[in-house]
Amino acid sequence: MRPEILFPIFAPVTSLKGVGPRIAKLIEGIAGPHIADLFWHLPSGLIDRRFAPRIADAPSGVIATITVDVVSHHPPPNRRLPYKITCEDETGRMSLVFFHARADYLNNILPEGETRVVSGKVERFNDEIQMAHPDHVGTPAERDKLQAVEPVYPLTQGLSLKVLSKAIGAALPLAPDLSEWLDPAFKKKHSWPAWRESLEILHSPETEDDLSPETPARCRLAYDELLANQLALALVRTHMRRQRGRSTTGTGVLRNKVLAALPWRLTDSQSRALDEITADMASDARMHRLLQGDVGSGKTVVALLSMLAAVEDGGQAVILAPTEILARQHLATIAPLAEAAGIRAEILTGREKGRNRDGILARLADGTTSIAVGTHALIQTGVEFDKLTMAVIDEQHRFGVHQRLLLAEKGAAVDILVMTATPIPRTLMLTAYGDMEVSKLSEKPAGRQPIDTRTIPLSRLSEVTAAVRRALETDARIYWVCPLVEESEKIDLSAAEDRAEQLRRQFGDRVMLVHGRMKGADKDKVMAAFAEGSARILVATTVIEVGVDVPEATIMVVEHAERFGLAQLHQLRGRIGRGDKPSTCLLLYGGGMTETARSRLKILRDSEDGFRIAEEDLRLRGAGELLGTRQSGLPEFRIADLTVHDGLLAAARDDAQLILNRNPGLRDERGEALRMLLYLFERDAAVRFIRSG
Numbered sequence: 001m002r003p004e005i006l007f008p009i010f011a012p013v014t015s016l017k018g019v020g021p022r023i024a025k026l027i028e029g030i031a032g033p034h035i036a037d038l039f040w041h042l043p044s045g046l047i048d049r050r051f052a053p054r055i056a057d058a059p060s061g062v063i064a065t066i067t068v069d070v071v072s073h074h075p076p077p078n079r080r081l082p083y084k085i086t087c088e089d090e091t092g093r094m095s096l097v098f099f100h101a102r103a104d105y106l107n108n109i110l111p112e113g114e115t116r117v118v119s120g121k122v123e124r125f126n127d128e129i130q131m132a133h134p135d136h137v138g139t140p141a142e143r144d145k146l147q148a149v150e151p152v153y154p155l156t157q158g159l160s161l162k163v164l165s166k167a168i169g170a171a172l173p174l175a176p177d178l179s180e181w182l183d184p185a186f187k188k189k190h191s192w193p194a195w196r197e198s199l200e201i202l203h204s205p206e207t208e209d210d211l212s213p214e215t216p217a218r219c220r221l222a223y224d225e226l227l228a229n230q231l232a233l234a235l236v237r238t239h240m241r242r243q244r245g246r247s248t249t250g251t252g253v254l255r256n257k258v259l260a261a262l263p264w265r266l267t268d269s270q271s272r273a274l275d276e277i278t279a280d281m282a283s284d285a286r287m288h289r290l291l292q293g294d295v296g297s298g299k300t301v302v303a304l305l306s307m308l309a310a311v312e313d314g315g316q317a318v319i320l321a322p323t324e325i326l327a328r329q330h331l332a333t334i335a336p337l338a339e340a341a342g343i344r345a346e347i348l349t350g351r352e353k354g355r356n357r358d359g360i361l362a363r364l365a366d367g368t369t370s371i372a373v374g375t376h377a378l379i380q381t382g383v384e385f386d387k388l389t390m391a392v393i394d395e396q397h398r399f400g401v402h403q404r405l406l407l408a409e410k411g412a413a414v415d416i417l418v419m420t421a422t423p424i425p426r427t428l429m430l431t432a433y434g435d436m437e438v439s440k441l442s443e444k445p446a447g448r449q450p451i452d453t454r455t456i457p458l459s460r461l462s463e464v465t466a467a468v469r470r471a472l473e474t475d476a477r478i479y480w481v482c483p484l485v486e487e488s489e490k491i492d493l494s495a496a497e498d499r500a501e502q503l504r505r506q507f508g509d510r511v512m513l514v515h516g517r518m519k520g521a522d523k524d525k526v527m528a529a530f531a532e533g534s535a536r537i538l539v540a541t542t543v544i545e546v547g548v549d550v551p552e553a554t555i556m557v558v559e560h561a562e563r564f565g566l567a568q569l570h571q572l573r574g575r576i577g578r579g580d581k582p583s584t585c586l587l588l589y590g591g592g593m594t595e596t597a598r599s600r601l602k603i604l605r606d607s608e609d610g611f612r613i614a615e616e617d618l619r620l621r622g623a624g625e626l627l628g629t630r631q632s633g634l635p636e637f638r639i640a641d642l643t644v645h646d647g648l649l650a651a652a653r654d655d656a657q658l659i660l661n662r663n664p665g666l667r668d669e670r671g672e673a674l675r676m677l678l679y680l681f682e683r684d685a686a687v688r689f690i691r692s693g
């Protein structure tokens, strides 16, 4: 349970003065629902109000804080004209200008005959000196407060800087003094301030330099955030490791049959990964392993061979895919090999219904089916296994940790293998999969030809269609991916439909269209036609993004490639170059491409190495954007910026490890402080895993 000392800062923002439900909603959108969330909402700029000239000396277009005497109010004759207030000092006069003003309000804050401090941008019109809608108005007693440097925060529609600054100003004093959780020597070495002091420093920048992510205060809080993340992951990992596992040892009978049926040999890295997995399964501990391999590196067969060990040992295995297409693809790969080994593999997705589904469920429950392939449908209630001992989750980033756990609950002590083709840079790897061991497929199967990648302006589309025409004279299959217009499938779809129509006019009914809104069976039909060759050009929205395996496909055209993420383009390109014929990827770009977009496409042209591409992409874009953090399930950091603080991340990982080695129960004073850190960064769930007793 959260410690009491943190209650005030985990209160809803509505408990702050001046924050009602409407404002709270806006704040929640950009920062979060709690007062503490405002702490992490850092300034993105500043306004310097320290410049305090006299009226005559105030330059145009510059923010100034001026002390004036209020001379007279001039309400407008009609609502379209502004309300003006004449003010003066010993050097001259100036007008304060207000549109749609309320007279009583203005009389209240700027009474005639009084002295006031006003701060805002000064402008000159003809000979009149004006300040329209001063940002601040105060009494001479408030001068010091007004004549300061004001932080500027990222805002959202409907939320003004004034209102947000006030809320943050009210939130900050609520930050409690907490005992130091950092190692004193480490903190001293970096000259870092205490956490509360760091907050105050970050929210009161005085110069542009203070906004840099490399200030001691920012690094301190970034480190706190990363340490909380790494500590939580380490706790989860130790917990998982302590969980009862089972020792699964295959006889090799099934595995050898499948190996004999494969027309090729495993690559060295496939064999190594398989050895690592087999050793994990054989150990008493429960397996939590990530199998990371670039598109086309051959993860599926590694998964199958691993699952066979479970089956040989009398268990069942499942493989969970994120999409229907991918699940069917896996089944297509696995079914014939399972048959060669003499065991039963079946699919279960949302599409299996009625009697058919009942039959599948019965065969899973009584153990007739050894290997189940499927989508989310597999983890629903009502799906039961006779003896599930091994689960493979493909393309993990579409699933959360939660689903991983649900799947594990379908059996007892289930070994888990997660597969991902997303090339995750080393730094992100630590933050996301720090709770898993990793096997890596670092090479492609032999005989693969390099892909010739070219970037071409869309205006040269006719050259592209000419190349397609030439390719059609051979056996080639062509993917043609249509642009992502918006986050709306409907709009994507019409672009794809138009393109398919146009290509059909040139190439006839060898052109087929596949998109996300099609019924599953229709999708299958199109994919099957493409695989067997009656369809030669497959026009698609990004539904072909993952997993599709048609070795004859040698050309990939991507329209408006600049609108896709780099990782996504790399995945798309991975659909070709799977056979022994040379392949070509044509990235078509529209006009008005930004410099960054250009560099990104260049990375892709220059490299086929998913890891290098991901690292470069990270460098160009920042971590959050890279994988589409929300759907990737990767943690989003609020203070840490991994493009800057990756060194701190590595230090935090080592620190977390050291802490838990020395003090697994997080006892004593520093241990208590570290628990507080976990709560502060909302890693409450991890606290449960601290070893007790």
Ligand code: ADP
Pocket (backbone or CB within 6 Å): 264, 265, 266, 267, 270, 293, 294, 295, 296, 297, 298, 299, 300, 301, 421, 445, 446, 547, 549, 551, 578
């Ligand atoms: P991914 O890692 O992208 O899931 P797949 O498992 O779909 O890759 O494999 C891609 C293709 O490579 C498949 O056609 C598969 O049969 C083939 N393949 C896998 N391993 C090898 C190998 N060792 N030698 C040759 N081809 C292989």
Ligand code: MG
Pocket (backbone or CB within 6 Å): 299, 300, 421, 547
């Ligand atoms: Mg795959």
